[in-house]
Amino acid sequence: MDYFKKTILPILLAGIWINLSETLRWIFLAKPCWLEHHQNLGIVLPEEPINMIIWMIWGFIFATTIFIFSRKFNLWQTTFLSWFLFLPLLWIVLWNLGLLPEGIVLIAAPLGLIEAFIAALICQKLSQNKASRIET
Numbered sequence: 001m002d003y004f005k006k007t008i009l010p011i012l013l014a015g016i017w018i019n020l021s022e023t024l025r026w027i028f029l030a031k032p033c034w035l036e037h038h039q040n041l042g043i044v045l046p047e048e049p050i051n052m053i054i055w056m057i058w059g060f061i062f063a064t065t066i067f068i069f070s071r072k073f074n075l076w077q078t079t080f081l082s083w084f085l086f087l088p089l090l091w092i093v094l095w096n097l098g099l100l101p102e103g104i105v106l107i108a109a110p111l112g113l114i115e116a117f118i119a120a121l122i123c124q125k126l127s128q129n130k131a132s133r134i135e136t
Helices: 002-041 049-070 075-096 104-126
Strands: none
Touching: 002 049, 002 104, 049 075, 049 104, 075 104
16 A cells, blocks of 8 residues: 555656646647647648547656656756656657647746646655655
């Protein structure tokens, strides 16, 4: 039971938070930009259920990585390290493929940083141990 509370639960809650955050950001901020950008490229934005499942898996992998970092680093280190490894690298790949709408990063970057911070906070609060103390 202790393993569940200190390992599985933080990853599960952080993953739910990340997926909820990503979904709301997609629906309310990003989707119109992406649809227009893809239309201008003459391609259809993939919105099949499998695409949504892959993004959900990505969110839980992100949460697991945040949890692992939170065991070694403080809150701010975990936030910036996980954010930098997951989000800018994703944007660079999308930009390189010509699939990243201009200006979207200006919205996504700060929201992604908040998303990573809250996920790191969830992991550190729920898995409290000596290595995962919250330091400012």
